Amino acid sequence: MVITKKVKTFILLSIFFISVSLFLYxxxxxxxxxAILSYHYVFLITSLAVFGLGIGSIIAYLLRKNKRYAFDAIKTEAWKDSIGMLSISLSLSFxxxxxxxxxxxxxxxxIIYIFLGIASFIIGGFLYSILFTSFTDISGKLYFVDLIGSGIGSMVIILLLNQTGMIRTVLTLSIIVIIPALILPSLKKLKTAGFILLFIMITGLLLPGQYIYSIEKNFMGITKNEHKTYGNLKRNGMSPEIVYTKWNEFSRTDVIKYDDEDSMVVTIDGSANAPMHKFDGNVENLEKxxxxxxxxxxAIGENNKTLLIGTGGGSDVLYALAGGxxxxxxxxxxxxxxxxxxAFSEFNGNxxxxxxxxxxGEDGRNFVRKSKETYDLIFMSLVMTNTTQGMGYSLSENYIYTMEAMNDYLDSLNNNGKIAFLAHGINDFSKIIATALxxxxxxxxxxxxIPNYMALISNVSVRHGGVELHSPTVIIKNKPFSMEESNEINKLATENGILTIFVPNVYEEGPFKKIKQGQMSLNEYIESFEINVIPATDDKPYFYNYYKGVPGILLFILIILIIGSFVMFTPFVIKNRATTQTTxxxxxxxxxxxxxxxxIQKFILYLGHPTLAFTFVLAGLLVGSGIGGYFSHKIIFNKLKAFYLPAAMVAFINIILLLTLNLIFESTSNLALIARVLIAVILVMIQGFFMxxxxxxxxxLIGESGKKEIVPVMWGVNGITSVIGSVLSTVLSMLIGFTGAMTVGIVVYVLVSFFNEVKFDNKTAMINS
Incomplete structure (x- = not known):
């Protein structure tokens, strides 16, 4: 097939716009x-939605087999109309x-959310696979613009969400994907339909801000869902009102006004709550x-200099002011x-x-690491770190509660300083204690x-005949508690109906009493819980994983994906004898x-924010991979007969990174953010080039073998196993850490390096052919 320069340009532009829009989506x-579900289910739904790429590729394969589309008909230019129609379909689907x-x-x-999420990916998978099938001769260039588009999308999405909000971002990505329909089709009806749709989208973008804001504020996932804070307040007979809403790349943030005139609630994704209290600005009125x-x-020791991590609605500032x-x-x-x-400075005393x-506005752990300041008290109240990020479950944790974090906090205390953690309930309370021990x-x-360095207290309530802890608090000092400090805590707790669980020298009961008497070891303490309270580390920072092992939801997703892949591809593999290619x-x-x-996870602490890591590391990796794809057919990378050089280089570079990454982080952590971003991007681009x-x-090679009709299926195999790899990576990182998961990835690329020749129906296409 002869591909003219004009045709090549149109194809590459189409791939680019589709890639940008699908990544944004x-x-x-x-x-x-x-904003609707818990983050476990978010990961389940998005994983299965991306699975739609594979379904789309299978549909493309079946249609091509039955000769129901004409993407090879370059002379008739029917392919232009087909791409135009599919881009319109994808825009409408968004x-x-x-x-x-x-x-x-x-x-x-x-089930409903899976169905709604998967439709666009099926169309996208269909589009990708037929383009890669029809133009195998320029597969390197196609891959280049595909990954460049995804890399740009990873940066653009942050800007769009932060500056325009959710609705305008959806309209923008729908406009981006419709561009091929405006420049490609020969049929006037298709072009007309594209311009009509474009006009509608632009009209939506130009709607007055108050209308867009009103629609976003009254999102039913927040207002009609009884499992979210707003819906729960309404169910309990209150009259909540959302008075502030903002979407950004990190969360949907709302301020909810309700029956209590002295408080409002700041929520993240509808359920992670932080109070905002009414304050007149006079410190003398903080006695309550x-x-x-x-x-x-x-209430104890010096509190002149305080660090508050995760301040939410600002109530912690009031406690700090009250404490002097x-x-x-x-x-x-x-x-x-x-x-x-x-925005509510008049209400909260500015x-x-x-x-x-x-x-x-940054991650608390990173702030502590780079700050040279020391404090009398570091206070963390209900710090919720399991907000879903762009990569789902795998990026849902940060490094606020790891053992290394605890060491950083202790190193940042003044003499006789203290750390205080106010937890949500018994689970995180117990895990914080184990981490401190x-x-x-x-x-x-x-x-x-060690018990002489810690005090444990909690609010309590009686439910279902049992005692339930609320806002349990752990206070950890870098010096043993004095008798005066212990007495003060015990006195205030007793006066205010707060349960004393353990206070050194004053109230010593429970497991800490056994530890102090030498009757219980740390391992025995950890094993005494039905949940997982093994301390999190920077290499395994899954603090909110309370399962003894891997969460069932992850194993369920992994099993569903593997079974689905097996059912989807096995008949094809057997019929076409494509075991080698599929593998x-x-x-x-x-x-x-x-x-x-x-x-990406390893760079979060270095760059100081999960969003920065997701944006720049992923962009660098994708752009580097795109450039590598562009040069993938050069002889220099394909002339070795013993093994496939680029795959071996991926393994080699990863080994070097595992050995040197911590040293690089330590030696450059004090550089300006822009310098650290550049270092991160360069490191991952080098690796991405070979990946x-x-x-x-x-x-x-498939195209040269005369079997290019199987390309859609191979594209689908790659897409679906990418989802499986994402889930498997998370499972492995929970079991053996990020270093262990990357090591398994290295082994995979070593295996790929042995695919120095790929067999097609008893024919062999050599790499250097």
Whole structure:
């Protein structure tokens, strides 16, 4: 097939716009589902939705087999009309799926959300596979623009969500994907339909801001869902009102006003709540807060200089002021929460603009690591870190509760300083205690002396005949509690109806009493719980994984994906004797994700925010892979007969990274953010360059073998095994850490390197042919 320069340009542009829009849609889907469901189900739905890419490729294969589309008919230019029609279909799918999700978001039916999410990916998978099938000769260039488009999409999505909100972002990606329909089709009806749709989208973009804001504010996933804060308040007979809404790349943030005139609630994704209290700005009027459990850490020792991590609605600032703090540093990872507090400055006493207060919108752990300041108290109240990110479950945790984090906090305390964790309930309370025990033990404190450094208190209620802990609090000091400090805590707790669980020298009961008497070891303490309270580490930062092993939902997803893949592809493999090709593309899909996911996670702490890691590391990896795909057919990369050089280079570079990454992070952590971003991008681009070569090389070989009709299936195999690789990477990282997961990814690429020749129906296409 002779491909003219003009045709090639049109094809590459089509792939580019489709890639940008589908990447944007994937992140949008994750964000909007995060506001409806728990993050476990978000990962389930988005994983199965991306599975639609494989379904689309199978449909393309079946239609091509029955000769029902004419993408090879270059001379008739029928392919232009086909691409135009599919791009219009994809644009309509984006809009209609979003509208249906909006109007059906009061339901918790996982099946409905899977169905709504999968449709666009099926169309996208169909488009990708037929383009790669029809133009195998330029597969490297196709792969180049595909990954460049995805890389640009990973950066554009942040800008769009932060600056325009959810609805305008959906309209924008629907416009991007319709561009091929405006420049390609020969049929006037198709072009007319494309321009009409474009006009409708632009009209939507130009709607006055108050209308867009009103639609976003009244999103039914928040207002009609009884499992979310707003719906729960309404179910309990209250009259909630959303008075502030903002979507960004991190969350949907709302401020909810309800019957209590002295408080409002700041929520993240509808359910992670933080109170915002009414305050007149006069510190003398904060006496009422001294009866609450959050105040107790401020009641002992010096509190002049305080670090607050995860300040949410700003209530922690009030406790710090009540405790006499004159130098308060507030750190909140969700900048929309900071904006929300500032928007209601008249209500909350303008707390973030007080002379005693400095506010920073970044990750608390990273702030502590780079700061040279020391504090009398580091306070973390109900820090919710399991908000869903663009990559789903794999990026749902950060490093706030790891053992290394505990060491960073202890190193940032003044003499006789303290850390206080206010937890959600018994699960995170128990895990924080275990983390503190192991951290202090590794710092050289004998196990039987550690209880002298910790105090445990909690609010309680009686439910179903049992006692339930609310806002349990752990106070950890870098010096043993004095008798005066212990007495003060015990006195305030007793006066205010707060349960004393363990206070050194004053109230010593339960497991800590046994530990202090040498009757219980750390391992025995950990094993005494039905849940997993093994301390999290920076290599396995899954603090909210309370399963003893891997969460059942992840194993369920993995099994469904594997069974689905087996059912979908086995008949094809048997009929076409395509075991070698299927194995090759399957290993590529899994291997790519098993390196990509842990690599992004490893850069979170270095760059200081999960969004920065997701954006720049993924962009660097995809752009590097795209460039590698462009050069994949060069002789220099294909002349070795013993093994396939690019795959071997991926394994080699990853080994080097595993050995040197921590050293690189430590030696450059004090550089400016822009310098750290450049270092991260360069490191992953080098690796991505070689990771991008095997896929287009395989597509080209299939085309040269005369069996290009199987390309759609190979494309689908690669897409589906990429999803499997993402889930498997998370499972492995929970079991053996990110380093272990990347090591398995290295092994996969070593296996790929042995595919130095690919067999097609007893013919062999050599790499250097």
């Amino acid at each position: 994937q992140v949008i889907l994750t964000r909007i589902y995060s 809009i209609s799926s979003f509208l249906l999700i909006y109007f059906l978001s009061f339901t918790n039916s996982v 807060y001294k009866s609450e459990i959050s105040y107790l850490p401020f 703090s004159q130098d308060i540093t507030a750190v909140e990872i969700n900048t929309s929460s900071i904006d929300a507090v500032k 707390i973030y603009n007080r002379p005693e207060v400095k506010v920073f 192991q951290t202090l033990s590794e710092r050289g404190i004998p196990m039987n002396e 090759y593309f399957g290993l590529l899909g899994m291997g790519f994700m098993m390196i990509e996911v842990p690599l 991008g070569m095997p896929f287009p090389r395989g597509i080209k």
